[in-house]
Amino acid sequence: MCLLLVPFIFFQLLPATIPAVAPPLHPGYYAKSCPNAEYIVRDVLKKAMIREPRSGASVMRFQFHDCFVNSGGPDWEVKLGRKDSLTASQEDADAIMPSPRANATMLIDLFAKFDLSVKDLVALSGSHSIGKGRCFSIVFRLYNQSGTGRPDPSIEPKFRQKLNKLCPLGGDGNVTGDLDFTPRVFDNQYFKDLVSGRGFLNSDETLYTYWRTREYVKRYSEDQDEFFRDFVEGMIKMGDLQSGRPGEIRKNCRVVNGGPPVDLVVEGYKDRRILSYET
Ligand SMILES: *[C@@H]1O[C@H](CO)[C@@H](O)[C@H](O)[C@H]1NC(C)=O
Numbered sequence: 001m002c003l004l005l006v007p008f009i010f011f012q013l014l015p016a017t018i019p020a021v022a023p024p025l026h027p028g029y030y031a032k033s034c035p036n037a038e039y040i041v042r043d044v045l046k047k048a049m050i051r052e053p054r055s056g057a058s059v060m061r062f063q064f065h066d067c068f069v070n071s072g073g074p075d076w077e078v079k080l081g082r083k084d085s086l087t088a089s090q091e092d093a094d095a096i097m098p099s100p101r102a103n104a105t106m107l108i109d110l111f112a113k114f115d116l117s118v119k120d121l122v123a124l125s126g127s128h129s130i131g132k133g134r135c136f137s138i139v140f141r142l143y144n145q146s147g148t149g150r151p152d153p154s155i156e157p158k159f160r161q162k163l164n165k166l167c168p169l170g171g172d173g174n175v176t177g178d179l180d181f182t183p184r185v186f187d188n189q190y191f192k193d194l195v196s197g198r199g200f201l202n203s204d205e206t207l208y209t210y211w212r213t214r215e216y217v218k219r220y221s222e223d224q225d226e227f228f229r230d231f232v233e234g235m236i237k238m239g240d241l242q243s244g245r246p247g248e249i250r251k252n253c254r255v256v257n258g259g260p261p262v263d264l265v266v267e268g269y270k271d272r273r274i275l276s277y278e279t
C-alpha cells in the first residue's frame with residue numbers, strides 16, 4: 001500500500017551499491033491488488049495541497065513510494081512496484097544524500113554513480129523550485145566559505161544582506177528560508193535566481209558558477225518547457241533505479257514492516273537539504 005506525505009529526500013532509498021536485477025517497474029503494478037490506489041493517492045494529495053500548498057515539495061520524493069500525482073508543473077506516469085528497503089541504514093543514506101554544502105564536481109560525481117548525467121543533475125536540482133532550506137545549511141557560506149573567513153563571493157550582495165539578516169552568525173540554525181523566489185510554484189524561477197546569484201544553498205549556486213553545469217542552468221532559466229522536459233526525463237531515470245536487494249512494500253513508509261516505531265527520517269535531516277513539507 002502506498003502511504004503519502006513522507007519527507008524522504010532524493011536518494012534516501014536508493015542503493016549504495018549499483019543495481020543487480022530486479023523486476024521492472026510499471027504503471028499498472030497495483031491494477032489488481034489495489035485498483036483504487038492511484039485515485040486514493042491523487043485524492044489525498046489534492047486535499048493536502050489545499051490545506052498546505054507547500055506540500056508540493058513532497059511530490060519530488062513520491063515516486064520512491066509508488067505514488068502518482070499531478071503537482072502543477074509537469075506530470076508524468078510513474079512506474080509502480082518499487083520495493084522499500086528492509087533496513088534503514090543511516091550510513092547508506094549519508095553516503096548517497098547530496099549535501100547542501102556540496103560543490104558542482106561533488107554533485108556530478110555522486111549522480112554519475114547512479115548513471116545520472118550532468119544534465120539530469122541540473123534538471124533534478126530544479127526540484128528546489130519549491131521548498132525551504134535551513135540556516136544551518138548556509139551559515140558557512142555566509143560567513144566562512146571554504147574556511148576563508150569570508151562569504152561565498154558568488155552570492156549577490158543585496159541577497160546576501162537579506163540572508164545575513166535571516167541567518168545571523170550564532171543564530172537559530174533551524175530558521176528556514178525559501179529555496180527560490182517563488183517557493184510555492186514549480187517553475188523555472190530557481191534557475192533565474194541562480195543566474196542572478198540568488199541561489200540559497202551552496203549546492204544550488206555552484207551549478208551556475210561551475211562551467212560544466214552553467215550551460216544547463218542558463219538554458220532552463222530561459223526555457224521553462226525545456227526544464228520540464230528534462231526534469232521528467234531525470235525523474236523517470238531516477239525512478240528506474242532499483243537496488244536488486246530484497247525489499248518489501250512498507251505499510252508505513254517511515255518504518256520497516258514489523259520494525260520498531262522509529263522515525264527513520266529525522267536523523268537524515270541533520271545538515272541536509274530540507275524541503276518544507278512535514279507530515
Ligand atoms: C569541490 O571540492 C573538491 C574537494 O574540496 C575539490 O577537489 C573540487 O575542485 C571542488 N570543485 C569545484 C568545482 O570547485
Ligand SMILES: *[C@@H]1O[C@H](CO)[C@@H](O)[C@H](O)[C@H]1NC(C)=O
Pocket residue numbers: 144146147148149
Ligand atoms: C573558518 O573555517 C576554518 C576552517 O574550517 C576555521 O579554522 C576557522 O576557525 C573558521 N573561522 C570562523 C570565524 O569561524
Ligand SMILES: *[C@@H]1O[C@H](CO)[C@@H](O)[C@H](O)[C@H]1NC(C)=O
Pocket residue numbers: 172173174
Ligand atoms: C533544531 O531542530 C532539531 C531537530 O528538531 C533540534 O534537535 C535542535 O535542538 C534544534 N536547534 C535549535 C538551535 O533550535
